[in-house]
Amino acid sequence: MECRVNEDWAAWPAPDRPPQLLSGEAHVWWLPRDASSRGAVDTILAGYLEIAAIRLKISRGVRGKPAIENDPSLHYNVSHSRDVLLLAVTRFEAVGIDVESLDRRVDYQRVAQRFFSPAEAALVRGGGCERFFTIWSRKEAFLKGIGEGIAFGMNRFSVTLEPGVSPVDWDGTPWFLHPLPPIPGKISALALPVERLRLRCFRPVVQSREGGVECVPLQS
Ligand SMILES: CC(C)(COP(=O)(O)OP(=O)(O)OC[C@H]1O[C@@H](n2cnc3c(N)ncnc32)[C@H](O)[C@@H]1OP(=O)(O)O)[C@@H](O)C(=O)NCCC(=O)NCCS
Numbered sequence: 001m002e003c004r005v006n007e008d009w010a011a012w013p014a015p016d017r018p019p020q021l022l023s024g025e026a027h028v029w030w031l032p033r034d035a036s037s038r039g040a041v042d043t044i045l046a047g048y049l050e051i052a053a054i055r056l057k058i059s060r061g062v063r064g065k066p067a068i069e070n071d072p073s074l075h076y077n078v079s080h081s082r083d084v085l086l087l088a089v090t091r092f093e094a095v096g097i098d099v100e101s102l103d104r105r106v107d108y109q110r111v112a113q114r115f116f117s118p119a120e121a122a123l124v125r126g127g128g129c130e131r132f133f134t135i136w137s138r139k140e141a142f143l144k145g146i147g148e149g150i151a152f153g154m155n156r157f158s159v160t161l162e163p164g165v166s167p168v169d170w171d172g173t174p175w176f177l178h179p180l181p182p183i184p185g186k187i188s189a190l191a192l193p194v195e196r197l198r199l200r201c202f203r204p205v206v207q208s209r210e211g212g213v214e215c216v217p218l219q220s
Contacts, residue, residue: 011181012201012203013202014202014204015204021074021089022198023091023093024196025090025091025198025199026089026090026178026190026194026197026199027089027090027200027201028087028089028097028199029044029086029088029089029202030085031203031204032083032084032085033082033083033085037080037085040085040204041078041087042056044087044089045087045089055070063147063148063149063151065144065147073092074091075091075093075094075095076088076090077095077096077097077144078097079098079141081099081100081104082101084099086188088190090192090194093192094145096146096190096192097144098140098144098188098189099137099186100137100187101185102129103185104133108129108133109132111132112135116135116154117157119158120159123161130187133187134189135159137189138166138189138191139159141190141191142191145175145191145193146170163179164179165178165179165195167195168191174195175193176191177191
């Protein structure tokens with residue numbers, strides 16, 4: 001089945017200076033994924049901290065979730081799929097993000113049957129791969145938000161295909177899945193325990209340079 005590809009670049013403007021990140025906001029960065037993307041992520045995170053990227057200190061939780069040691073109030077999460085890397089940054093609230101490529105070869109009916117809740121598997125049965133990846137990315141974004149990862153068990157909770165913000169219950173704490181502006185050929189989701197969120201999305205201008213690329217607006 002052919003999956004729809006959206007072309008909407010305007011929703012991802014290039015910022016002209018390091019953005020201020022306020023409580024109740026989430027910043028999502030769309031970066032090209034290549035050998036330099038780890039450096040670009042460090043540069044952006046260091047931009048929030050107003051330090052040189054080399055001074056950035058990242059630690060990992062028991063299940064591998066990265067955290068910023070320099071300033072524990074600043075949270076971030078990354079996801080990559082083929083040529084795209086998404087970086088989400090928030091202040092005070094944990095965050096999880098996921099991006100999936102629609103052209104990934106997956107026996108999605110089988111995967112849904114095995115790993116999704118019965119309600120989600122039924123939604124996939126009645127639709128195509130776009131529905132599968134929408135549910136998958138919502139589930140994975142949530143599992144990355146709480147830091148558990150996939151090992152937690154994908155069928156221990158359910159998400160919906162409702163447009164807009166949708167809730168997930170986590171141990172009494174409501175989490176919310178937020179849609180992101182479309183990226184051609186991708187499906188993505190953002191999860192955090194905030195319902196009324198100011199979402200700002202950026203796509204930095206990237207210039208080719210000898211030995212890689214550089215995110216222009218956020219040099220440290
Ligand atoms: C986290 C996980 C869902 C990532 O899945 P994926 O589809 O391969 O990858 P994505 O591109 O979406 O995300 C990868 C990024 O997620 C982040 N990440 C890793 N573990 C994470 C976790 N537990 N929670 C949140 N984010 C995590 C990392 O930044 C990683 O990127 P990096 O390694 O380049 O820094 C999956 O690897 C997982 O479930 N890990 C948990 C493994 C686990 O339980 N280990 C137990 C060790 S005892």
